[in-house]
Amino acid sequence: MQKKYLQWLIFIVVLLVLLLVAILVSLSAGEVKITAGKLTEIFATKDSIEYTVLTRIRFPRIVLAVAVGGALSLSGAILQGIYRNPLVEPYTLGISGGAALGVAIVMVAGIQLHNYFILPFFGFAGALVTLFLVYSLSVRRAGLSMNSMLLIGVMVSFVASSAMMFLMSLTTADNIQNIVFWVMGSLDEPNSVLIKIAFWSAVAGLIISIFFARPLNALRLGEVKARHLGIDTGTTIKLLFVLSSVLTGIAVSVAGVIGFVGLVIPHLIRLIIGNDYRVLLLGSFLGGAIFLVLSDTLARTVIAPNELPIGVITGFAGGLVFIVVLSRSGSKYKMK
């Protein structure tokens, strides 16, 4: 047991170092090339173009990448824990689709787009409305029915995307482009208040989730067994469901729909360090942050001066990694 804790510690330290490296790479890569060695010098003098580029453009994006990547990955890990299904993520539950629909409605209705808070607000509202729908449709007498919840989530997701396509067929080409770009996701967020909100709520979500590590571990044995071990599974699952929805809602509302993070990262972390939620939650958060910082760096640089939608990068990278890992580990791969 003590040996296990040491492994966890080493694992978390390695992830922190990797995150630091990813941040340094992301800071130095881009149209204005800045070598890592020069960073301290630039931060010391404070009055160069490079300083402005770093603090006004690159650093806020990195903070947002850490927040969004961490939140989505954490949310995926939590949802997989309460559903005991390795294929669940914010996407599968329709939460992201609902958020996208909320944003599409605002754009098509032409509500003042120059207010920075309007889009995130409607994205967040869309996510929560979807959550409420999925949740209330799947409540049964004996508590929540996990399987029906999953199916209802998938269906709600379909309905949301159909509704969005319906809206798109009614609206102008300009609006369509905006919606499509938003749906593909981007970390280009000019409003620093939103970035701060996203970052601190992601960190708060992480801290809250760690208090649920023990119940999540007990849930690995199934809901009935977890109750036999004294866990109030009904309340725990409800709270965790709300927590992961809020995390997703915030991430989607500032950065658009970025898929695969919540699915792939927790899986990789499980494969490396195991399924104990005491290390898995923090590990998933850090892993998601590293993944999104690197993905965003690629998105900014691959076809510079243009920018790729980050959803394209995460979709490619995530999907490929997932296929490789799954086909290698074969039937040995199990979650719970």
Place this chain on the structure above:
Amino acid sequence: MGKFLEISEFSCGYPGHFVLNEISFGIEKGHFVGIIGPNGSGKTTLFRGISGELPTLKGKITLNGQQTQRMSLREKARNIAVVTQHIEVGNMTVEEYVIMGRIPYQKQFQFFETGEDLAITEKYMKLTGIDNLRDKNMNSLSGGEQQLAGIARALTQEPELLLLDEPTSHLDITHQVQILNLIQRLSEELSLTVLMIIHDLNLAGEYCDTLLMMQKGTLRKTGTPHEVLNYLDIEAVYDTVVITRTNPVSGKPVVFLVSEKTMKKV
């Protein structure tokens, strides 16, 4: 009044579905009790009622003078441990699995296991003979080993009452006897009260101090194996022709089945 486990006029279940009807019995501390009865007679429903999985419709269950229906989930988990028929195998090591039995004792915000948790886990892994399997994955164990791990996990809950739902089904006789010997020893040495659902009437008669015979959601008969395992009751409950004798060595009742073909010859 005053038995260690006292169940009085207890009904449970969901109205409109199968319910258990006004069951009453009492069990002394440290007794090893077998619950027998055909499929659908309410054995598992009774278990789910005692563990609180099914809502109580009527009646009281007291364990060591405390009403279990009034206990919090955590309190209940420290008093009653359940080993279900299918051990839920997660992708975890045996030790990780067994130590989960300590969850009801851990504080809300406690992150690591205490030395006490580790010592108790160690003790019961040794007692059940699975300490050499500690680093094996639960998925790689045989059925018998998984049952032993399930029992070890239940014991680390340090319960007053252990509920076992058919721990020996699907096992060969070597493992059946190994597990029943272990449970008998535990109930004697730790004076642990054990309630076990068991299908095999001969094993039930050989090992248990007391038998409860269930029929259609009610309790038909309680008593020593000799009192319960008589051909009249068995034939009425199971609708099967049997002959009962006494094991010449243990003095416990033995049940023989008689086939239709043999019956015609006789």
